[in-house]
Amino acid sequence: MCGIFGYSGPKNASQIILEGLKRLEYRGYDSWGIALGIQNSKFPGLAPRSGAGKIQNLFVEKHVGAIGDIKTFNFKLLTLNSHVGIGHTRWATHGGITEVNAHPHCSSDKSFCLAQNGIVENYQKLKQDLVKLGYKFQTQTDTEVIVRLIEHKFSLQPRRPSAVSLRPNRLQGNLMQSVREAFLELEGRNTIIVLNNKGGIIAARNGSPLVVGLGSQARPGVPSEVYFSSDTLSFAPFVEKIVVIDNGQMVYLKNHALEILDIKSNKTIPYSLEKINFKSSKVEKQGYSHFMLKEICESPYVIRQVLNQNLKQYQIFAKALKRAKNIYTIGSGTAGIAASQIAFYLRIFGKIKAQSVIGADIYDYFDLLGKGDVMIAPSQSGETADVLEVLEIAKRKGVKIASYVNMPGSTMSRMSDYKFASNAGPEICVMSTKVFTSQIAWGYLLGKVISGKGKVGRENLKNLADQIEQYLVSEKNHRLLKNLAKKLAHGKDIFLLGKYQNLNIVKEGMVKIIEGSYIHAHGIPAGDLKHYAITLMEKGVPVIFAVSEDVSFDDVINAVNQVKARGATVIGISAKPHSSFDYHIPVPDSGETSAIMNIIPLQVLAYYMAVQLGHNVDKPRNIAKSVTVK
Ligand code: BG6
Numbered sequence: 001m002c003g004i005f006g007y008s009g010p011k012n013a014s015q016i017i018l019e020g021l022k023r024l025e026y027r028g029y030d031s032w033g034i035a036l037g038i039q040n041s042k043f044p045g046l047a048p049r050s051g052a053g054k055i056q057n058l059f060v061e062k063h064v065g066a067i068g069d070i071k072t073f074n075f076k077l078l079t080l081n082s083h084v085g086i087g088h089t090r091w092a093t094h095g096g097i098t099e100v101n102a103h104p105h106c107s108s109d110k111s112f113c114l115a116q117n118g119i120v121e122n123y124q125k126l127k128q129d130l131v132k133l134g135y136k137f138q139t140q141t142d143t144e145v146i147v148r149l150i151e152h153k154f155s156l157q158p159r160r161p162s163a164v165s166l167r168p169n170r171l172q173g174n175l176m177q178s179v180r181e182a183f184l185e186l187e188g189r190n191t192i193i194v195l196n197n198k199g200g201i202i203a204a205r206n207g208s209p210l211v212v213g214l215g216s217q218a219r220p221g222v223p224s225e226v227y228f229s230s231d232t233l234s235f236a237p238f239v240e241k242i243v244v245i246d247n248g249q250m251v252y253l254k255n256h257a258l259e260i261l262d263i264k265s266n267k268t269i270p271y272s273l274e275k276i277n278f279k280s281s282k283v284e285k286q287g288y289s290h291f292m293l294k295e296i297c298e299s300p301y302v303i304r305q306v307l308n309q310n311l312k313q314y315q316i317f318a319k320a321l322k323r324a325k326n327i328y329t330i331g332s333g334t335a336g337i338a339a340s341q342i343a344f345y346l347r348i349f350g351k352i353k354a355q356s357v358i359g360a361d362i363y364d365y366f367d368l369l370g371k372g373d374v375m376i377a378p379s380q381s382g383e384t385a386d387v388l389e390v391l392e393i394a395k396r397k398g399v400k401i402a403s404y405v406n407m408p409g410s411t412m413s414r415m416s417d418y419k420f421a422s423n424a425g426p427e428i429c430v431m432s433t434k435v436f437t438s439q440i441a442w443g444y445l446l447g448k449v450i451s452g453k454g455k456v457g458r459e460n461l462k463n464l465a466d467q468i469e470q471y472l473v474s475e476k477n478h479r480l481l482k483n484l485a486k487k488l489a490h491g492k493d494i495f496l497l498g499k500y501q502n503l504n505i506v507k508e509g510m511v512k513i514i515e516g517s518y519i520h521a522h523g524i525p526a527g528d529l530k531h532y533a534i535t536l537m538e539k540g541v542p543v544i545f546a547v548s549e550d551v552s553f554d555d556v557i558n559a560v561n562q563v564k565a566r567g568a569t570v571i572g573i574s575a576k577p578h579s580s581f582d583y584h585i586p587v588p589d590s591g592e593t594s595a596i597m598n599i600i601p602l603q604v605l606a607y608y609m610a611v612q613l614g615h616n617v618d619k620p621r622n623i624a625k626s627v628t629v630k
Pocket of ligand 1: 431
């Protein structure tokens with residue numbers, strides 16, 4: 001999962017690209033790099049031929065670490081007279097986190113450089129062949145193989161007499177065709193962006209996302225400026241129109257005009273511009289100390305956004321679900337837990353047999369998928385590779401796809417037969433909070449609409465949004481969770497037990513604590529306690545219970561007493577106190593939506609634990625916001 005970015009236009013390219021990379025940092029922040037085309041008319045012995053484009057040097061700078069942590073940038077970088085460049089923020093897949101392995105990677109003669117998002121699954125074979133051909137490698141990355149392969153394809157291009165041979169081994173020929181031929185040999189999900197020293201940008205997509213943003217038209221068909229990126233958010237304030245590049249397409253600038261090519265057929269294809277209104281996207285903390293707390297506090301807003309969705313769309317989808325043969329919900333990570341809660345709500349309220357599957361491991365289902373089935377994918381980015389791969393297979397088998405996605409123009413929403421957008425606003429913290437809450441609130445409402453009780457469902461969510469708002473503005477609640485966080489943050493093992501509507505809630509609480517505190521937390525069904533977990537119950541072991549006044553209440557209280565009897569420290573999230581709780585985290589009684597209420601204190605608790613430990617709350621170690629590689 002990396003972030004790629006490119007810019008060509010009248011503005012200072014380095015500043016635009018650095019800002020874009022900061023907005024893409026959630027996709028990976030091991031290291032970052034930038035390459036700029038530098039106007040250099042004093043290049044010795046060359047008078048650029050008219051129409052040949054301005055010859056430029058490429059200036060490349062790379063750093064280990066997160067771009068967001070850089071306080072002062074290299075002065076030269078900011079003052080360079082450059083109007084074109086590319087950038088990359090990395091989540092290492094092949095090759096350690098070093099400056100050498102950081103992107104962009106340059107051709108041997110520095111005539112072009114490249115950044116990649118994805119994994120070249122056949123890079124060892126390609127590397128062996130290239131080594132046999134005499135190419136040298138400086139890095140352990142799969143990315144460098146793409147660069148050398150393009151060089152090799154370049155060397156096979158029919159030579160055109162060049163007006164001036166700048167350097168004996170200067171690569172001539174058509175970079176575009178070389179990129180295209182090399183790209184066709186790559187296996188795996190890869191998106192690349194290439195900057196050449198004529199100030200040209202070429203990008204190709206197969207898998208990881210690629211969006212192009214266009215500034216106002218300098219003249220008909222010629223945009224004044226062009227942005228390339230892994231997501232829309234990173235250039236949102238500067239553009240009105242976007243073009244989403246599909247798998248198997250290349251995009252390049254030709255005399256400042258945008259051309260899109262079908263890679264296989266090598267034919268240019270028409271494209272349409274999509275309007276976006278992300279200008280209002282606030283990507284600042286707005287007074288909060290971390291994005292995570294800001295985004296948790298936006299939970300009431302996101303639930304109201306669920307209510308703002310077009311009810312007709314819900315009804316059409318509800319009808320389709322009632323007719324469906326099999327219904328699957330699918331996701332990875334937090335979205336996978338949301339998928340499971342959505343399936344729960346479809347069963348319990350919609351009375352339909354929905355089952356959740358794990359995005360990264362559903363091979364055993366492939367033979368069962370077929371026409372008449374529906375697969376529902378909740379996803380923040382809409383780009384999770386594991387899930388996309390399953391959706392593509394399911395679609396080919398005639399399964400109808402539904403998605404509930406937060407990033408406009410994302411692959412999942414573009415491939416869906418039923419598209420829902422959470423409109424939760426940008427979620428910057430790698431740990432998903434408000435989007436998870438949005439996803440399960442949407443699943444609840446969908447269940448209610450299917451049962452013909454959509455109105456009641458909307459009423460309940462409206463009240464829930466108000467209750468969560470009250471809960472989050474109370475200093476007393478934050479103080480209680482902060483004090484509890486201090487006690488738990490230095491613990492070793494934390495258990496979370498829940499049942500029925502709260503089972504996925506304690507699993508999500510587990511994920512939040514693990515992601516933010518790097519502590520081993522374990523969310524398990526309360527009913528499983530006596531089958532294995534009880535052996536670990538002893539004095540001082542913290543056990544968090546999410547409790548609702550529902551059919552599972554007595555069973556859960558039995559489990560509370562059983563761990564209590566073995567000396568464990570019991571923390572109860574519930575509307576009412578209980579004599580067996582050592583710590584009670586009171587929440588409003590929100591009836592059918594109790595589980596959605598219960599996730600809020602767990603998210604806040606996980607937040608304060610991460611803060612207590614001094615961790616990078618918005619960018620926890622080793623993980624990224626969007627997993628666009630398998
Ligand atoms: C993980 C994120 O890497 O990917 C989670 O940390 C997210 O927050 C999961 O839920 C799946 O990503 P997405 O974009 O499909 O929700």
